[in-house]
Amino acid sequence: MSDVVTLERQGAVAVVRVNNPPVNALGVAVRQGLENSFKAAEADPEVKAIVLVCEGNTFIAGADIKEFGKPPQSPSLPDVVNGIEAGSKPSVAVIHGTALGGGLEVALSCHYRIARKDAKVGLPEVKLGLLPGAGGTQRLPRVVGVEKALDMIVSGAPISATEANQLGVVDEVFDGELLAAGLAFANKLIADGKGPRRTGERTDKLEGVDNAALVAAKRAELEKKAPGLFSPQRCVSAVEAAFTLPLTEGLKRERELFAECLVSPQRAALVHAFFTERLASKVDGLPKDTPVREFNSAAVIGGGTMGVGIAMCFANAGIPVKILEISEDARDKAIQRARDTYGMSVKRGSLTEAALEKRMTLISGVTDYADLADVDVVVEAVFEEMGVKQKVFEALDANCKPGAILASNTSSLDLNQIAQFTKRPEDVVGLHFFSPANVMRLLEVVRGEKTSDEVLATAMAIGKKLKKVAVPVGVCDGFVGNRMVFQYGRESEFLLEEGATPEQVDAALRKFGMAMGAFAMRDLSGLDIGLAIRTRQRQTLPAEFKLPTILDKMAEAGMLGQKTGKGFYVYEKGSRTPLPNPELPAILAAASKEQGVERRELSDDYIIERTMYALINEGAKILEEGVAQRASDIDVIYINGYGFPAHQGGPMFYADAVGLDRVYARICEFHEQLGAWWKPAPLLEKLAKEGRKFADL
Numbered sequence: 134m135s136d137v138v139t140l141e142r143q144g145a146v147a148v149v150r151v152n153n154p155p156v157n158a159l160g161v162a163v164r165q166g167l168e169n170s171f172k173a174a175e176a177d178p179e180v181k182a183i184v185l186v187c188e189g190n191t192f193i194a195g196a197d198i199k200e201f202g203k204p205p206q207s208p209s210l211p212d213v214v215n216g217i218e219a220g221s222k223p224s225v226a227v228i229h230g231t232a233l234g235g236g237l238e239v240a241l242s243c244h245y246r247i248a249r250k251d252a253k254v255g256l257p258e259v260k261l262g263l264l265p266g267a268g269g270t271q272r273l274p275r276v277v278g279v280e281k282a283l284d285m286i287v288s289g290a291p292i293s294a295t296e297a298n299q300l301g302v303v304d305e306v307f308d309g310e311l312l313a314a315g316l317a318f319a320n321k322l323i324a325d326g327k328g329p330r331r332t333g334e335r336t337d338k339l340e341g342v343d344n345a346a347l348v349a350a351k352r353a354e355l356e357k358k359a360p361g362l363f364s365p366q367r368c369v370s371a372v373e374a375a376f377t378l379p380l381t382e383g384l385k386r387e388r389e390l391f392a393e394c395l396v397s398p399q400r401a402a403l404v405h406a407f408f409t410e411r412l413a414s415k416v417d418g419l420p421k422d423t424p425v426r427e428f429n430s431a432a433v434i435g436g437g438t439m440g441v442g443i444a445m446c447f448a449n450a451g452i453p454v455k456i457l458e459i460s461e462d463a464r465d466k467a468i469q470r471a472r473d474t475y476g477m478s479v480k481r482g483s484l485t486e487a488a489l490e491k492r493m494t495l496i497s498g499v500t501d502y503a504d505l506a507d508v509d510v511v512v513e514a515v516f517e518e519m520g521v522k523q524k525v526f527e528a529l530d531a532n533c534k535p536g537a538i539l540a541s542n543t544s545s546l547d548l549n550q551i552a553q554f555t556k557r558p559e560d561v562v563g564l565h566f567f568s569p570a571n572v573m574r575l576l577e578v579v580r581g582e583k584t585s586d587e588v589l590a591t592a593m594a595i596g597k598k599l600k601k602v603a604v605p606v607g608v609c610d611g612f613v614g615n616r617m618v619f620q621y622g623r624e625s626e627f628l629l630e631e632g633a634t635p636e637q638v639d640a641a642l643r644k645f646g647m648a649m650g651a652f653a654m655r656d657l658s659g660l661d662i663g664l665a666i667r668t669r670q671r672q673t674l675p676a677e678f679k680l681p682t683i684l685d686k687m688a689e690a691g692m693l694g695q696k697t698g699k700g701f702y703v704y705e706k707g708s709r710t711p712l713p714n715p716e717l718p719a720i721l722a723a724a725s726k727e728q729g730v731e732r733r734e735l736s737d738d739y740i741i742e743r744t745m746y747a748l749i750n751e752g753a754k755i756l757e758e759g760v761a762q763r764a765s766d767i768d769v770i771y772i773n774g775y776g777f778p779a780h781q782g783g784p785m786f787y788a789d790a791v792g793l794d795r796v797y798a799r800i801c802e803f804h805e806q807l808g809a810w811w812k813p814a815p816l817l818e819k820l821a822k823e824g825r826k827f828a829d830l
């Protein structure tokens with residue numbers, strides 16, 4: 134039939150086989166191949182049933198995302214799936230791996246579905262700023278009812294084969310070979326005289342339920358939880374069409390809504406986020422065949438906030454890990470903290486008691502470096518002081534086996550200097566986790582000037598194994614993420630001195646899509662960290678780099694954030710809900726006065742410009758210095774480590790969307806009005822003047 138879709142006959146069963154690596158996406162050749170194969174099977178009088186099966190690791194994982202934004206090519210996916218459903222011979226989709234998006238829509242157009250027990254199915258289009266556009270919003274509600282369909286389509290979260298079976302999405306769960314299971318099921322259909330069973334013709338699950346109320350509730354929930362997002366509300370409208378319109382009309386409505394999403398800027402940003410997350414793992418200049426060292430055992434030095442979280446990451450990945458602490462007491466406390474943290478997951482229902490115990494068997498505590506002689510990878514997470522790091526790395530050098538990866542989780546110290554404390558700087562690398570390390574997906578992999586290719590490749594592989602988004606970065610103060618966030622933090626403090634309140638700044642940032650406001654975030658991590666940086670900078674920075682004084686004043690008043698119950702907000706005992714801090718206005722007024730600033734009204738747009746353009750200008754400097762290898766890597770870091778909204782694509786994508794000429798012009802104005810911090814990055818200036826984008830680099 135074609136290279137990517139083949140047709141053969143096994144007895145009375147036609148076998149349609151898709152083979153389009155890596156994920157059997159529904160590019161034009163697959164769509165054409167499916168259409169041709171199903172038509173040929175329909176026309177063959179010997180064929181009594183049809184089985185659809187896929188090669189490789191997965192069933193069809195969806196439409197080919199690379200085709201979005203390009204001129205459409207026939208046949209369209211809706212036409213293909215409608216054709217499959219209309220067929221007169223029973224068809225069976227045999228699902229393994231993931232049947233996602235268009236993949237599940239193809240499966241739903243088949244008359245029966247079976248799934249291997251480790252498979253997952255879902256409609257994740259919303260995560261790409263879309264909605265299921267090939268009948269998913271019309272057929273899924275007909276199978277599982279409106280409530281569950283709304284849940285699945287609006288969240289985009291996949292479900293397991295077992296749950297799919299319970300819900301009737303799949304008819305049978307099997308274990309074993311795909312084709313054999315498919316043929317057995319199809320031959321039984323033939324033997325039982327079963328004909329086609331078209332999902333589109335069903336209405337039973339749409340009846341007897343107040344679907345309108347379910348839709349209204351979902352709309353209200355979204356207005357609260359995702360006010361700025363384009364596609365989720367349209368997902369709801371499409372599902373609504375499933376019970377308010379006949380199938381053909383519903384499919385038409387779905388198509389219109391899909392087309393609206395397809396051209397939305399949020400779709401472009403979310404697809405950018407999808408592809409760049411995968412691109413970030415590719416290290417420029419690192420040969421593909423670079424060997425990766427084995428890592429079957431790990432150690433973490435320092436069982437504090439970060440160390441325990443990092444140890445949990447290894448245990449979650451099934452890798453035994455030792456935590457080394459300074460005393461038996463500190464060691465035992467670290468182990469207990471890991472148990473307590475897992476315990477909270479058990480309480481929330483996201484982990485079973487058995488899984489907790491299993492993970493805890495992988496975490497052990499030690500106090501002697503001699504116990505680390507065999508480990509493959511060590512991550513140091515002790516106090517952020519060079520003297521302490523020196524002692525640790527000297528001890529590691531003396532005790533660890535040759536070839537062990539020696540990593541530091543330092544957030545600001547010079548990795549090259551740390552590497553010099555060993556006689557094997559080529560084995561030293563930075564693994565910069567984000568807090569809480571067991572939760573946050575981002576991992577900056579810091580390449581020192583002597584880090585070997587092999588060690589870098591292994592560090593990236595460790596990141597993948599720990600299910601992190603690993604992004605390679607170079608050595609500088611704060612690496613990529615924290616170096617940029619410093620600019621953002623400083624500007625937001627200046628905004629307070631100029632007239633804004635924390636509530637106003639945070640509301641503007643949340644409206645932009647940030648997961649948390651700048652000040653709620655500062656309260657969460659504690660103001661002392663920022664204060665320490667400020668104090669250090671006051672001693673080293675040239676005088677023209679003015680610094681805000683709010684933090685000092687707040688620290689004097691004992692306001693260090695959530696840990697003291699008071700910071701930019703106040704927190705009632707045991708609560709993390711930020712409430713206005715009644716003492717803050719006086720502090721802000723004093724700071725404004727001291728800086729000689731007349732407090733004024735600031736608009737939300739201005740707040741976004743000041744905070745976002747501060748990130749972008751520093752991002753441009755980072756790119757120019759080669760600390761990040763691509764603008765999109767910076768986006769990946771911000772989305773995965775700092776709650777930057779994926780639907781804005783990351784700070785550098787956002788800059789391109791606004792237009793670099795406009796961003797540059799504003800930064801020039803800020804430079805004139807606000808001083809040295811705002812000196813435009815030469816790269817930004819160059820690109821703006823040439824009419825180019827960061828994406829063009």
Ligand code: 3HC
Pocket residue numbers: 155156158191194195196197198199210231233234235236238257258261263264265266267269408411412
């Ligand atoms: N289209 C094109 N390329 C895709 C793709 C897709 N739908 N899904 C994955 N790929 C590519 C990736 O970019 C990657 O390419 P690379 O090797 O060049 O970097 C490669 O396939 C492997 O992907 P992963 O690294 O993500 O592999 P994993 O094994 O970790 O994950 C997966 C596999 C779970 C299928 C994951 O890739 C995934 O979630 N893909 C997207 C699924 C999706 O969103 N489907 C819906 C698409 S929209 C749609 O169907 C619209 C329809 O309703 C009309």
Ligand code: NAI
Pocket residue numbers: 434435436437438439440457458459463513514515516517518521524525542543544545565566567568
């Ligand atoms: P922490 O103060 O919570 O924990 C440090 C732990 O190290 C303590 O338990 C201490 O007993 C132990 N320790 C100190 N000296 C030791 C030694 N010589 N040998 C063995 N153990 C020793 O500190 P935290 O926050 O966990 O930070 C650790 C490192 O991680 C620092 O380098 C920090 O910059 C970095 N980091 C911190 C982040 C955060 O948000 N807290 C985020 C990313 C990195």
